[in-house]
Amino acid sequence: MADTNREISVVVVGGSYAGAAAAKKLADLSKKGYSGLKVTLIDKNTHYFHAVGFPKALVDAKYAEKAFLPFAGFFEPGSKHAFVNAKLDQIIDAHTIRLDNGQTIHYDYLVIATGGQAPGPINVVGSTKEAGLAEIAELRAGLASANTIMIVGGGAVGVEVAGYVAASYPAKKVILAHSGPRLLPGNFREGVSNGAVQKLGQLGVEVVLNERIELPSDSAYASHVGSTEVYGSSGANYQIDVLIKAVGFQVHSDFVEPLETLCGQKLRIDDGGPRFIRVLPTLQINSSMFPNVFVAGDANDMPMSTKYGFKAEMQGNTAAGNIKRMVEYGFDQELAHATSVDPVAASDVQVPVLSKWSDLVDAIMVPIGPDLGVAQALKVSLGCLGLSNYLVSLVKSRDFMLWMRKGYFKNRHVK
Numbered sequence: 001m002a003d004t005n006r007e008i009s010v011v012v013v014g015g016s017y018a019g020a021a022a023a024k025k026l027a028d029l030s031k032k033g034y035s036g037l038k039v040t041l042i043d044k045n046t047h048y049f050h051a052v053g054f055p056k057a058l059v060d061a062k063y064a065e066k067a068f069l070p071f072a073g074f075f076e077p078g079s080k081h082a083f084v085n086a087k088l089d090q091i092i093d094a095h096t097i098r099l100d101n102g103q104t105i106h107y108d109y110l111v112i113a114t115g116g117q118a119p120g121p122i123n124v125v126g127s128t129k130e131a132g133l134a135e136i137a138e139l140r141a142g143l144a145s146a147n148t149i150m151i152v153g154g155g156a157v158g159v160e161v162a163g164y165v166a167a168s169y170p171a172k173k174v175i176l177a178h179s180g181p182r183l184l185p186g187n188f189r190e191g192v193s194n195g196a197v198q199k200l201g202q203l204g205v206e207v208v209l210n211e212r213i214e215l216p217s218d219s220a221y222a223s224h225v226g227s228t229e230v231y232g233s234s235g236a237n238y239q240i241d242v243l244i245k246a247v248g249f250q251v252h253s254d255f256v257e258p259l260e261t262l263c264g265q266k267l268r269i270d271d272g273g274p275r276f277i278r279v280l281p282t283l284q285i286n287s288s289m290f291p292n293v294f295v296a297g298d299a300n301d302m303p304m305s306t307k308y309g310f311k312a313e314m315q316g317n318t319a320a321g322n323i324k325r326m327v328e329y330g331f332d333q334e335l336a337h338a339t340s341v342d343p344v345a346a347s348d349v350q351v352p353v354l355s356k357w358s359d360l361v362d363a364i365m366v367p368i369g370p371d372l373g374v375a376q377a378l379k380v381s382l383g384c385l386g387l388s389n390y391l392v393s394l395v396k397s398r399d400f401m402l403w404m405r406k407g408y409f410k411n412r413h414v415k
Contacts, residue, residue, distance in 0.1 A: 003330070003333070004033050004034055004035075005034075005035060005036050006036050006332075006333065007036040007037075007038070008034060008036055008037040008038070008108050008109075008327060008332055009038055009040070009105075009106055009107050009108050009109075010026050010037065010038070010039045010040070010107065010108065010109045010110075010111070010323065011039075011040045011042065011097060011105055011107040011109070011110050011111070012026070012039060012040070012041050012042070012110075012111040012113060013042045013043075013088045013097070013110070013111065013112050013113060013114055014042075014043060014112070014113035014114040014115055014297070014299075015041050015042075015043040015045075015048055015071055015074065015083075015113075016048065016051070016113065016115050016297070016309075016312070017113075017115075017297060017309045017310070017312035017313040017316065018111075018113035018115070018296035018297030018298075018312040018313060018315050018316035018319070019041065019043070019111065019113030019115075019296070019297070019316060020048070020074070020313075020316065020405070020408045021296075021312075021313045021314075021316030021317050021320065021408075022111045022113060022294075022296060022316040022317070022319050022320040022323075023039050023041045023074070023081075023111075024408055025316075025317055025320035025321070025324075026039050026320050026323060026324070027039045027075060027079070027081050029324055029327065030080070030081070034327060037327070038080050038081060038082070039075075039081040039082075040081070040082050040083075040084060040105060040107075041071065041074060041075075041081070041082070041083045041084070042083075042084045042086060042088060042099065042105075043071055043083070043084075043085065044085070044086065044087035044100075044127055045071070045085070045124075045127045045128070045132075046070065046071060046072070046085055046127060046128050046129065047068040047069060047070050047071060047128065047129040047132070048068070048069045048070075048071060048405070048409070049067060049068055049123070049124050049132055050067040050068075050069070050400065050402050050405055051118070051122060051123050051124075051309075052309050052400050052401065053067050053399065053400030053401075053402055054067075054122050054136075054157070054161070055157070055160035055161045055163070055164040055165075055367070055400075056164060056397075056399075056400055057136055058136060058139065058140060058143070058161065058164060058165070059140065059143070059164050059165065059167075059168040059169075061137065061140065063399070063402075064133060064136050064137075065133065066399075066402065067402060068129040068132060068133070069405060069406065069408075069409045070129075070409070071083045071085065073409045074408065074409050084099070084103075084105075085127075086099040086100055086101050086103065087099065087100040088100075088112075088114065088255045089255060090255050090257070090258050091110070091112075091255055091256060091258060091259050091293070092104070092258055093258070093259075093262060093343065094289065094290050094292065094293070094335070094339055094343065094346055095107060095108070095336070095339070097110065097255075107292075108292060108332035108335075108336070109292050109293075109294070109323045109326065109327075109332065110292065110293045110294065111294045111295075111296055111316070111319050111320070111323070112277065112285075112293065112294065112295045112296070112299055113295075113296050113297045113299070113312075113316060114251075114252065114253075114297075114299050115251075115297050115298040115299055115312070116249050116250065116251050116274065116298035116299065116307065117249070117250045117251070117252065118157070118246070118248060118249055118250075122157060122161075122246065124136070138225065139223045139225060139242070139244070141225075142223070142225030142226075142241070142242045143165060143168075143169060143172075143242055144169075145241070146169075146172060146225075146240075146241035146242045147172060147173065147241055148172070148173040148174075148175070148238075148239065148240045148241050148242075149165055149169075149172055149173070149174050149175070149240065149241065149242045149243075149244070150174075150175045150176075150177060150213075150230070150238060150240045150242070150243050150244070151165070151174070151175070151176045151177070151244045151245075151246055152177050152178075152213045152215065152243065152244070152245050152246060152247060153177075153178065153245065153246030153247035154176060154177075154178025154179075154180065154182075154183040154184065154207075154209070154246075155183075155184065155185060155246060155247075156184060156185070156364065156366050157246045158176060158178070158183075158246035158247075159176070159183055159184065159196050159200065159366050159368060160366055160367055160368070161244055161246060162174055162176040162200055162205050162368075163199070163200060163203060163205070163367065163368030163369040163372065164367075164369055164370075165244075166200070166203035166204055166205045166369065167203055167368075167369030167370060167371070168369075170203070170204065173204075173206070174203075174204065174205045174206065175205070175206045175208060175238065175240070176200060176205055176206070176207050176208070177208045177211045177213050177232065177238075178207070178208070178209050178210075178211065179210070179211065179212040179213075179233075180209065180210070181209055181210055182194075182209065183196045183197060183207070183209075184196055184364070184366065184374075185304070185305065185364075187305045187362065188362075188364055188376050188381070189376055189381035190381075191381035191384065192364065192366075192374045192375070192376045192381045194384060195374040195381070195384040195385070195388065196366060196368065196374050198384055199368045199372040199373070199374065199384075199389075200368060202372065203368065203369055203372070208232070210233075210234070211232040211233060211234055211236070212232065212233040213230050213231070213232050213233075213238075214230060214231045214232070215230070215243075215245060216228075216230075216243070223242065223243060223244050223245065224242070224243040225241075225242050226241070227239070227240075227241050228240060228241075228243065230243065249274060249298075249307070250274055251274040251275050251276055251277075251298065251299055252275075253268050253275045253276070253277050253299060254275075256268055256277055256285075259285070259287065259289075259290060259293075262289065262343070263287045263289045263290070265287060266278075267285060267286060267287060269301050276299065276300060276301035277295045277299055277300050277301060278300075278301050279294075279295050279300040279301060279302070281356035281357060282294075282318075282322055282354040282355065282356055282357070283295060283296055283300065283315060283318055283319045283322065283357050284322075284354075288346070288347035289343070289344065289346050289347055290346065291331075291335070291346060291347075291349070291351050292326070292331070292332065292335060292346075294319040294322065294323065295319075296312065296315040296316045296318070296319040297312035297315055297316065298312060300315075302315075302357070302359070303359070305359065305362075306359050308364075310361075311359065311361065314357075314361075315357055318355055318357045321355055322354040322355055325352050325353075325354060325355075326351070326352060326354075328352075329352040331349065331351065331352065334349045334350070335349050362376070362377075362378070363375075363376060363377040363378070364376050365391070365392050365395060365396045366392070367392050367393070367396055367397040367400075370393065370397050371389060371393060371397075372389050372392075373388055373389055373391070373392025373393060373396070373397060374388050374392070375388045375391055375392055
């Protein structure tokens, strides 16, 4: 029978949507009979940035200030749980990680929630609130002095940025260039795409489809302020003052290499694109040697249609729920005993029945400025209809659901 008072170390790397959900749920478990359970949340930034709200933060300085929440205030004051401001360097083995500051941390269960990285400032590059706000403010100042602004990439972020920029600067020329034949992800109905084109047009945005822009060689950063000329695949050239790149999704997963060496198999996708980490349907890493390691959110190899904040949050809850089952089963005790004798013996330890992640929600809400928007839910598209404007404004446009994130930060007023 599992000892409910035993010490259990749960480490969550990454404090955004998946990581915050997992850390909160597992910290709550320590109040429910597992007093020895400690959650350590690790993030390379001092503050969580509400990247979903970037389109609004770009044009609204007061909102940008609110969009940074301190990780130091994530857990309840005085709790045993801890936040560590550092970057994951390596997962050394089934029980140890090393951080970029040289610190090593033991874990019984590990949740990798490092996410995907869009180029800054959509995901701010600076590791502090002050640096992040400065990045956004620099781009905002560039918008204010520009005549022509181009956004490259017609996914949800690109559409939202184009809409908010056009609504905030109606006298400026705003171009949204997209390499595909329609806006927004292809798993959503064409009516949503058509509605986005129509409503962007209402704001004066010039939408250019089937146009691949030759981007500047510096792909690490998403914006360029200053007069420049870019070229499209159609042969057209564009003289612009600000370029905002809403493409270039990356996943950093080099920290998995030691595990690949230990198990003798590739744990990451290697097809020239993002190095997504392979997972089982239970969100465990795809190796029987590391059943206590989970990958939730954008870093795993689930389909691109799952790469949304609310779906990452759902995955974080699934991973946490599976760890809860393993804790109740006493899996960490069995694993520690087996691997103390032979590291390979982890695959022989019986794993309780775990939940499989299932992507049953096919929904999207895309604000196009503060008053317009398109949406789809349960295969019903609300593209050109005025009803979508009301629904999107009511649910998302007001603060891009920042209010939901604030609930994760128990003491968010700390500096």
